[in-house]
Amino acid sequence: MPASSAEQPAARPERTELAVVGAGPAGLAAAVTAADGGLDVVLLDAADAPGGQYYRAPAPGLGATRPEALHHGWAEFAALVARLGRHRTAGRIRHLTGHHVWAVERSGADWTLHAVTGPDGRDGATTLDARRLLIATGSVERQLPFPGWTLPGVVGAAGAQAMLKSGLVLPGRRIVVAGSGPLLQAVAVSLARAGARVPALVEASGYGAYGRAPLVLAGNPGRLAEGARHGAALARHRIRPLTHRAVTAVHGTDRVEGVTVSRLDREWRPLPGTGRRIDCDVLAVGHGLVPQLDLAVGIGCATRCGADGSAALELDDGLRTTVPGVWAAGETGGIGGVRLALTEGELAARSVIADARGGPGTARAAALCRSRRRMRAFAELMGAVHRPGPGWTDWTAADTEVCRCEEVTTGAIRTAVAELGAGDSRTVKLLTRAGMGWCQGRTCGFAVRELAGCAADAGAPDRRPLACPVPLSVLARADRPEDA
Amino acid sequence: MRRPRIRTAGRTPAALAGAVPGPAFEITFDGRPVRALPGQSIAAALWAASVLTWRTTRVNGRPRGAFCGIGSCFDCLATVNGQPNRRACLLPARPGDVVTSQEGDGHAGLVR
Numbered sequence: 164m165p166a167s168s169a170e171q172p173a174a175r176p177e178r179t180e181l182a183v184v185g186a187g188p189a190g191l192a193a194a195v196t197a198a199d200g201g202l203d204v205v206l207l208d209a210a211d212a213p214g215g216q217y218y219r220a221p222a223p224g225l226g227a228t229r230p231e232a233l234h235h236g237w238a239e240f241a242a243l244v245a246r247l248g249r250h251r252t253a254g255r256i257r258h259l260t261g262h263h264v265w266a267v268e269r270s271g272a273d274w275t276l277h278a279v280t281g282p283d284g285r286d287g288a289t290t291l292d293a294r295r296l297l298i299a300t301g302s303v304e305r306q307l308p309f310p311g312w313t314l315p316g317v318v319g320a321a322g323a324q325a326m327l328k329s330g331l332v333l334p335g336r337r338i339v340v341a342g343s344g345p346l347l348q349a350v351a352v353s354l355a356r357a358g359a360r361v362p363a364l365v366e367a368s369g370y371g372a373y374g375r376a377p378l379v380l381a382g383n384p385g386r387l388a389e390g391a392r393h394g395a396a397l398a399r400h401r402i403r404p405l406t407h408r409a410v411t412a413v414h415g416t417d418r419v420e421g422v423t424v425s426r427l428d429r430e431w432r433p434l435p436g437t438g439r440r441i442d443c444d445v446l447a448v449g450h451g452l453v454p455q456l457d458l459a460v461g462i463g464c465a466t467r468c469g470a471d472g473s474a475a476l477e478l479d480d481g482l483r484t485t486v487p488g489v490w491a492a493g494e495t496g497g498i499g500g501v502r503l504a505l506t507e508g509e510l511a512a513r514s515v516i517a518d519a520r521g522g523p524g525t526a527r528a529a530a531l532c533r534s535r536r537r538m539r540a541f542a543e544l545m546g547a548v549h550r551p552g553p554g555w556t557d558w559t560a561a562d563t564e565v566c567r568c569e570e571v572t573t574g575a576i577r578t579a580v581a582e583l584g585a586g587d588s589r590t591v592k593l594l595t596r597a598g599m600g601w602c603q604g605r606t607c608g609f610a611v612r613e614l615a616g617c618a619a620d621a622g623a624p625d626r627r628p629l630a631c632p633v634p635l636s637v638l639a640r641a642d643r644p645e646d647a
Numbered sequence: 648m649r650r651p652r653i654r655t656a657g658r659t660p661a662a663l664a665g666a667v668p669g670p671a672f673e674i675t676f677d678g679r680p681v682r683a684l685p686g687q688s689i690a691a692a693l694w695a696a697s698v699l700t701w702r703t704t705r706v707n708g709r710p711r712g713a714f715c716g717i718g719s720c721f722d723c724l725a726t727v728n729g730q731p732n733r734r735a736c737l738l739p740a741r742p743g744d745v746v747t748s749q750e751g752d753g754h755a756g757l758v759r
Contacts, residue, residue, distance in 0.1 A: 209718070216717055221664055222686025222739070229665035283718065283737040303719045315699040315712050322716025326736070330691025331660040331684075334699060334713075358658035417710060418699055567714070567722060570706040601721035601732075606714075 179205040179257070181515055182276055182293030184264050184458060187215020188240070188501050189493025190299030192508025193515075195246040197297075198255040200516035205291060206247075207262040207278060213244055215301055216321065217501050219328040233328050233353065236501060262289070263631045266641075267296060267458050274462075274488065277641055279633055288637040295488050295515055298459050298476075299508065302452035302494035305473065307342075307551060308565045308573070308610055309558045311413025311422075312448065320350045320449035333359050335445035339422055340402075341365035341410045343549040344451035348393035354447065355400035363441055364397060365424050367431055367450075367555070369406040372548040376540075383541040385502065410446060411438060411558050422446050431552030451549050452498045453609065457630035459495060462486055468622020469497045471546030473609065480532055481514035482507060490515055499542030506534050556614060565614065566607040568600020576614045587617040603627050672742040676701070683740040690716070690723050690735040693746070701725045701735065705751040725749050 183194045186208035194206040206213075214220055218240045221227040231237035250256040262278040269275075274296045280287045304321040311317065318326075318334050320342055326332055338359045340351040343366055351364045370390070373380060380387055397404060405424060411433050412423035426437035453473045456466065464484040466474040475497035482490050492511040493504035510531040517524065559565070561574030579585040579594040588611050591597055597611045598604030604611065604625055612620045661668070669685040676698060683692035690713040693701060700710040702724050713736050714722040723735040728745050731753025735746070 221666065224669045224685025225661075225664075225687070226667040226669060227664040228667060229663070232663050232665070282739060283734045285733075303717065304715060313709060313711065315710050318713065319715045319720075322714055322736075325716040326688075326691055326694065326713065327660055330687045330694070331664055331666055332687070332691045332694040333660060334694050356658070357660040357663050567711075567720065570704055570709075601724070602719060606720045 178273060178292040178294065179203050180293070180519060181205070181295045181297060182207065182274065182291060183297045183299060184208075184267075184276070185215060185299035185301055185493075186210070186213040186258070187299060187301045187493065187504065188217055189301070189495075189504035189508035189511075190215070190297070191240075191243050191247065192505045193297050193299060193490075193492055193512040194256055194258075194508075195243055195250060196509045196512035197515055198250040199246075200512065200520070202255075202516060202519060204250070204256045205259060205293065206256055207259045207264055207276065207291070209261065209263045209284075211260045211282070213247060213258070214240065216325055217504075219325055221329060221331055225331055227331070232356075235349075239505070259289075259291075261286070264458060265630045265633045266628065267462050269462065272488075277637075279631065279637060284631055285634070288634075288640070290641070295519070296490070297511055297515060298464075298484070298489065298491040298495055299493050299504075300455040300458060300495055302454050302498060303605055304449040305451050305453045305609055306448070306606055307450050307555050307558070308563050308607070309410060309412070310560050310563050311415075311419075313564050313567055314413050314415055314419055315417065316415065316419030316444060317413060317446045317448060320347055320447040321452070322449075323445070323447040324350045324353055327353060327357055331357075333357055333445075334447075335419075335443070336360060337362065337443045338445040338447055339363050339365065339410070339424075339441055339443040340447045341422070341424075342449040342451075343367040343551070344449070345390070345393070345545065345549075346449065346451065348390075348397065350447060350449075351402050352393060352396040352400065355396075355402060359445075361400065361402045362443065363424065364402050364404045365408050365410055366404060366406045367409045367427055367551070368549050370548075373544065376544045379540045379544050382537045386541055409433065409555075409558060410448065413446060414440070419444055419446055427552070428554065429552065430554035432554030432557050450551060451546075452494060454495045454498065455630075456495060456624050457627045459484060459489070459491060460624045460626055461628060461630070462489065464489060464491070466622075466624045469546050470543045470550060471498060472550045472622060473498075474622050474624035481517075482511035483514065497539070497542055498546065499538055503535065503538040503542060506531055506538065510535060551609075551613070553613075565610050566595075566597040566600060566604070568602050568606075569596040569598075571595045571597040571607075573614065576611065580615055585615065588612045588615040588620050591615045601632075672740075674740050674742070674744040674746060676746045677748055681746075683744075687740050688736055689725065689727065689733075689738050689740045689744065689746055692740045693735065700748075701746065702749045703751065708750075724753070726753055
């Protein structure tokens with residue numbers, strides 16, 4: 164993979180025809196396709212190399228000679244990166260690495276993007292004008308609280324995967340993987356291949372539920388093959404899959420020493436007396452992914468509630484959002500995986516090209532559209548199978564922290580609902596500070612909404628005017644552009 | 648062979664990826680030396696040294712470290728070279744970095 168952290172000029176850039184936010188699979192496919200079509204593209208991404216979370220790779224200094232050993236589909240990614248490199252050299256794509264876009268606003272017929280720069284957004288700030296906007300901001304992991312989940316040694320499953328892919332490190336030697344969703348299988352296998360002992364993969368749902376939709380499965384043979392491949396790899400590494408179970412307690416005082424795994428009923432309620440201890444030094448946990456919609460929601464893009472219970476962008480067949488001049492691709496339209504993201508990235512770019520240059524729809528676009536519908540059907544099935552059952556709230560104890568930043572417990576949230584009359588998650592937040600901390604509810608948002616138990620809340624998008632932390636000095640300059 | 652299946656007890660992430668890293672360097676964590684490899688984040692260097700905790704929370708003083716691994720959860724905040732609230736999972740380690748455990752909001756010095 165070519166190095167992609169070349170310095171970009173810091174001066175205010177010219178207006179571009181298309182700004183793509185996010186250089187993961189969807190954004191990368193979109194950027195190179197749009198540039199192939201002759202558009203002038205700026206690709207903004209927080210990381211210093213393309214790939215997003217899925218194709219996260221070790222930093223060049225780590226000298227990985229086999230980065231493909233950490234990934235599936237590496238050849239396809241390498242081909243996209245090579246195309247990106249050619250477009251960068253030719254000046255058709257400007258790839259702005261280390262750019263965290265914190266807000267987008269309409270300015271006349273254009274979009275103005277505001278970004279802070281540097282590895283954690285502390286180095287500087289910049290703005291950019293674009294005629295069209297394509298949002299490919301991906302997703303973050305969904306978490307459900309349980310007793311002990313704040314103890315050091317409990318890490319996000321996707322987080323453990325990300326740290327392994329980028330830093331070539333493991334958080335411990337004996338790792339239980341738990342939660343729900345197909346990502347857990349990939350994580351468990353990765354950790355085992357990297358040398359960890361993975362005694363169990365604890366899945367709250369069951370894989371049999373996929374059988375309810377044989378037609379959807381038949382239309383997605385690739386996903387069936389992937390499941391079979393994961394099953395074989397789990398067996399090879401002696402990882403025991405435990406379905407319809409969840410971690411209901413974590414043991415240890417300063418760090419994880421073991422977990423208790425309990426059986427669940429169909430609604431994910433733990434069955435008393437079924438708890439069994441498994442010794443481990445790390446628990447990697449996650450309940451699938453949630454689309455990152457801050458920028459899109461900020462400019463008024465409409466959302467829908469997906470089968471997984473989380474908000475996703477409402478998109479048409481050309482991947483237009485409900486706001487003219489704004490497209491989206493990949494996980495922002497609902498969690499669907501890397502193949503769907505690559506397909507949607509290309510399709511969205513073709514839709515942008517048609518908008519910019521005119522011309523009839525192509526056979527390629529029609530084929531992509533059919534693939535997309537097929538994969539979206541699988542994504543909805545996956546979302547429904549792994550959607551947390553209502554009984555998960557029974558895992559939590561009164562003193563279980565739900566909001567990790569503000570240290571707000573289940574008990575405090577239940578009191579706000581039952582005794583103080585909070586009827587929705589916003590009122591819960593105002594009364595308890597749940598979701599008001601550093602992460603702005605990115606980690607606890609889903610759980611707080613479910614504990615608040617308001618039907619109108621379900622699947623509603625979070626609203627965050629700032630998509631990442633922004634220094635006050637940058638905000639002040641953004642308000643008075645003549646100082647920028 | 649594209650996907651070597653190494654099943655020995657000596658499996659490591661570096662061996663899996665065929666890593667030939669540049670020269671290791673030193674950072675300090677709460678005064679003691681920690682080895683880091685070029686390109687690793689501060690959180691990755693700490694994990695490699697079996698350190699999982701580098702912050703205590705504001706309300707209950709509970710220990711925390713990296714959780715989401717991608718800069719989204721802010722649990723991995725540390726004080727780096729005197730600056731509090733740096734996300735250790737995003738910040739690359741640099742030779743000589745002085746990392747200290749962050750207590751609460753990391754601004755206790757302001758109110759003394």
